[in-house]
Amino acid sequence: MDISTTYMGLALESPVIVGSCGLTDAVEKLKRIEDAGAGAAVLKSIFEEEIAYEYNDIIKDVSLTTGYNLEQFDYLDVQLRGKKLFAYLDLIKKAKAGVSMPVIASVNCVYSHEWSSFATQIAEAGADALELNMFFVPADFERERSELETLYFQIVEKLLKTITIPVSLKISHYFSNLGQMIRRLSETGISGIVLFNRFFSPDIDTDRLEVKPSFIFSSPSDLAISLRWMAIMSQRVNCDLAASTGVHDAQGVIKQILAGAQAVQMVSTLYKNKIPYLKTVDRDIQNWMETHGFKTLGDFRGKLSQAEADNPAVYDRLQFMKYYA
Numbered sequence: 001m002d003i004s005t006t007y008m009g010l011a012l013e014s015p016v017i018v019g020s021c022g023l024t025d026a027v028e029k030l031k032r033i034e035d036a037g038a039g040a041a042v043l044k045s046i047f048e049e050e051i052a053y054e055y056n057d058i059i060k061d062v063s064l065t066t067g068y069n070l071e072q073f074d075y076l077d078v079q080l081r082g083k084k085l086f087a088y089l090d091l092i093k094k095a096k097a098g099v100s101m102p103v104i105a106s107v108n109c110v111y112s113h114e115w116s117s118f119a120t121q122i123a124e125a126g127a128d129a130l131e132l133n134m135f136f137v138p139a140d141f142e143r144e145r146s147e148l149e150t151l152y153f154q155i156v157e158k159l160l161k162t163i164t165i166p167v168s169l170k171i172s173h174y175f176s177n178l179g180q181m182i183r184r185l186s187e188t189g190i191s192g193i194v195l196f197n198r199f200f201s202p203d204i205d206t207d208r209l210e211v212k213p214s215f216i217f218s219s220p221s222d223l224a225i226s227l228r229w230m231a232i233m234s235q236r237v238n239c240d241l242a243a244s245t246g247v248h249d250a251q252g253v254i255k256q257i258l259a260g261a262q263a264v265q266m267v268s269t270l271y272k273n274k275i276p277y278l279k280t281v282d283r284d285i286q287n288w289m290e291t292h293g294f295k296t297l298g299d300f301r302g303k304l305s306q307a308e309a310d311n312p313a314v315y316d317r318l319q320f321m322k323y324y325a
């Protein structure tokens, strides 16, 4: 059984990509990921906010001891950014020298002006593609919805002018007209969209009366949202779609490909079951294909997408009508 696929024009030996996380932040880890049979890996993101926070801390120290000095801040800014970015570029170069699977760099992007020069360096360091993890909280009461959405297009336009490696967007499902937004983004010239990112969420501790972090890892039931949207969008877009969130086993991968995914990202399940579990996932996909008489992923990709399913309306249904009745 052939489980190879292409994603953003890259050849992958397996549809399973290890998503951006702490498991992909060092070349030794990437080698283990490749040995276990992953098709590609998305490096741990470099966070624009992270740089900003560190910068603010230093600024606080400097301003306490020496008072404000704009020139000094400019210097610090360049130094600090330089250090973080250098370490990231070094990771990309080492990864490319150490593994032969595609290596996708990842940037957590907040403001459009920041990343175009860095993106060039990412491409020059040898990254096979760049995934942009973009999100603006839709609870900004000062800005119009359309203003927030425009930012996505501005960032993409700028990046596509800057670099020639494939670019993908990892987006959330918090858009007022999600289907239209996914389609419009797919028409910008990007090569892939990842449906969907999973965010850190707050929870409330009722004993201590404190806000605390909620579960960090997903559960298999979290697959439902990306599965629905994969099925609805897979034949309506102009770029590849990869699934993310709640894919915990071969069944999850197969469902997403049946819905139309070109590739699938996994994270939480690999923290739980460890990297060698990827071998089990690849083997289980092949066994399932053999049972069902499929020789390649293309033989069944999209068979249960909304465009091809016998009962397409099921993907539009939201209410538990039958159960309420």
Ligand SMILES: Cc1cc2nc3c(=O)[nH]c(=O)nc-3n(C[C@H](O)[C@H](O)[C@H](O)COP(=O)(O)O)c2cc1C
Pocket (backbone or CB within 6 Å): 019, 020, 021, 022, 044, 045, 046, 106, 108, 133, 170, 196, 197, 198, 216, 217, 218, 219, 222, 244, 245, 246, 247, 265, 266, 267, 268, 269
């Ligand atoms: C510990 C941890 C760290 C993560 N770090 C990043 C990151 O740096 N950049 C990013 O885009 N996503 C990050 N994610 C999100 C994952 O890439 C993925 O989208 C999310 O966990 C949903 O997939 P899953 O259900 O397979 O876990 C992280 C997730 C976890 C659990």
